[in-house]
Amino acid sequence: MRFTLNRRDLLKASLGAFWAGPVEGRSRVVISRDSALRAAGATPDEKRVLNLLDRALQACFDSDTPVDAWKQVVRPGETVGLKVNGLAGRGTASTSVRLVEAVCERLQQAGVPAKQIVVWDRLTSDLESAGFHDGSLGARVRCIGNDEAGYEDELAVFGRAGSLMSRTLTRTCDAVINLPVLKDHGIAGVTMALKNLFGAIHNPNKYHGNVGDPYVADVYMLPPIRQKVRLTICDAMTAQYEGGPSYMPQWSWPFNGLLVSRDPVALDYIGWQIIEKKRAEKGLPSLRALQREPTWIATAADARHRLGANDPKRIDRVEV
DSSP: OOEEOOHHHHHHHHHTHHHHOOSSSOEEEEEEEOTTTTTTSSSOOHHHHHHHHHHHHHHHHTOSSHHHHHTTTOOTTOOEEEEEOOTTOTTSSSOOHHHHHHHHHHHHHTTOOGGGEEEEESOHHHHHHTTOOTBBTBSSOEEEEHHHHOBOSSOEEETTEEEOBBHIIIIIOSEEEEEOEEEEETTTEEESTTGGGGGGBSOGGGGOGGGGTTHHHHHHTSHHHHHHEEEEEEEEEEEESSSOSSOOGGGEEOOOEEEEESOHHHHHHHHHHHHHHHHHHTTOOOTTTTTOOOTHHHHHHSTTTOOOOOOGGGEEEEEO
16 A cells, blocks of 8 residues: 555545644634642642643534533544654653543543554653553553554655555544643753654654754644544643753653643644743753754645644633
8 A cells, every 4th residue: 555645645635624723724722731730749639631632622622611612623433543752651752641541531421432543653662661561540441553454555745755654543443532741852942742643653764964944844734644643732831941852850850730722733832932942041052052852843744745834923822
């Protein structure tokens, strides 16, 4: 099977805008925060995490209830993949287990059975080190690394990206919820919504030249990614402004929040600004000064990619 982006794929992508978010007009990025998230200790309180998620989803979708919001993302009976980031290990700069637990709870209430929820990432060892394994999220939620599930036999191609795609993405998932972490990246500047999907391909090591531009945008345009990712929930409970993607506690801080959007470009733009602000507060130079400004964010918004908005005049930043 060969995945290339032709006119039919572009049509599917445009029809999928209901799920993936607006590419014209305005985009909304919701920032939900709770200063008391860790009131009882270092681990985020599960009830507060659920409340944080609920407020963000309701604001993102203008919904009266959290379940109504989720019903705008997934259909009952679909198999939903949760693309986490487990690179840094548990309790550090990886996607929080508590956040994934909260997402699983709401998905089930929206009509997605536990047996049709799949937590996935590039490596099984990364998932396990971050606290994700079969049984960790209930008896029926599966956790699958791409090294276990395998990759397609032929390349998916767009622009300068040509990669084998995760079979979990291509064959198992009907929809994907992207669950990255708000953090710095020593080569690509930042890593959030768009770059988290490097975990869906077999050769991400080949796409870090020129600060990841245009590779991050090109990879996200590969049809299985562009057509199936419906929402990004960025874990910003513990964020990192320098030294990423590995966990560096000296450059991490408790942002105690989530960033949520249907527009991955807008979310990455807002997340980048949050990181730059923190860097300035700490007396560090800007990413541009260090020659690792994430220019791929603008590329993802250009006329060829049209993955979302990077113009702050087109982004509604909503804080709840």
